[in-house]
């Protein structure tokens with residue numbers, strides 16, 4: 145297997161320009177300089193081909209520049225680009241109807257649109273406060289919900305996300321995520337998720353937050369940036385029960401796990417649990433900035449003027465969103481389920497050959513490969529993980545890390561078996577090489 149020369153001369157030149165003018169607050173795990181892409185393949189400015197197994201962190205849901213999405217954008221852009229959220233437009237209503245029809249609850253749904261994941265989370269926080277008249281929230285360690293002040297108050301993944309930005313919004317209490325691979329609470333039930341819910345009820349609601357003041361629990365159904373961690377099966381049903389008992393809203397942040405990625409519209413559907421508010425963004429418009437919330441109609445009771453924005457319902461974003469939802473429903477959600485199973489099976493075989501792989505986990509095409517220093521202690525092998533991502537890049541595969549020691553796979557939902565096979569072969573080469581180099 146041949147290594148690419150990356151970045152090439154054009155790439156190096158571009159990186160030099162970027163470093164002068166683009167905010168250094170963005171992290172770049174390796175030096176990929178995008179030129180163009182199609183489906184699950186991308187090319188850098190020096191003409192090198194890569195397999196994209198992360199799809200812009202689960203954003204290019206329908207693959208790079210899917211012709212139907214591009215056509216929808218073209219057609220809408222010839223009609224109008226913007227009219228402001230002060231007025232009505234057919235595409236806004238149509239997209240909202242379509243999105244509302246995917247809501248993972250029985251009750252009729254209403255939709256609020258913004259431009260990003262963090263705005264979706266801000267909207268959910270405000271709606272929960274408004275609807276309940278309460279001001280306290282529960283979030284989870286390891287979570288990532290965005291970087292504006294409200295969402296940042298819930299994000300609890302790395303100290304550098306908060307360093308220099310305190311004080312964040314008050315009223316957020318964090319609890320351990322129901323991670324069965326690395327539990328931190330002593331079990332009180334066979335299902336670790338039920339242990340976490342008991343902790344919330346018996347410790348948090350009895351020592352810190354009066355239940356009557358608790359507006360909502362905000363959680364990623366599968367923790368994304370935190371490590372692609374899948375909760376135990378008992379967790380969400382128990383959490384829903386506890387929320388109902390105290391009139392607490394359940395907000396699921398499906399910014400990374402939603403829109404067909406796990407083989408269902410929303411990851412929460414894997415646990416037959418109905419949330420009150422769903423946050424969405426990333427894959428919803430295949431790469432055009434769009435985010436928002438889907439809430440039960442009875443919960444979205446705020447009046448005119450309570451929350452709005454300039455670009456809400458932007459016609460280009462809605463046209464891309466509509467085309468995306470149609471593609472996901474007609475073919476890609478099913479493909480995500482099938483290719484996810486296929487990838488998990490293939491990774492299970494790879495795991496047998498590589499003791500550094502502690503766990504392979506995920507649903508659909510949201511898959512994490514966790515590297516450990518040793519199987520018993522499950523100590524994260526962070527350096528090994530970083531080196532594997534770097535080597536995979538040099539061999540022509542784009543992946544991204546998540547958590548302390550996992551590689552995440554979140555490819556386009558129309559990825560083919562051939563690309564998966566090619567990508568996993570390269571990934572295994574990278575794993576073998578990093579192990580041989582002595583990284584752990």
Ligand SMILES: Cc1ncc(COP(=O)(O)O)c(C=O)c1O
Nearest residue numbers: 260261262288289290368399400
């Ligand atoms: C689960 C989740 N919520 C919220 C966000 C924030 O989204 P954005 O970067 O669009 O603001 C992210 C981004 O990675 C995310 O993964």
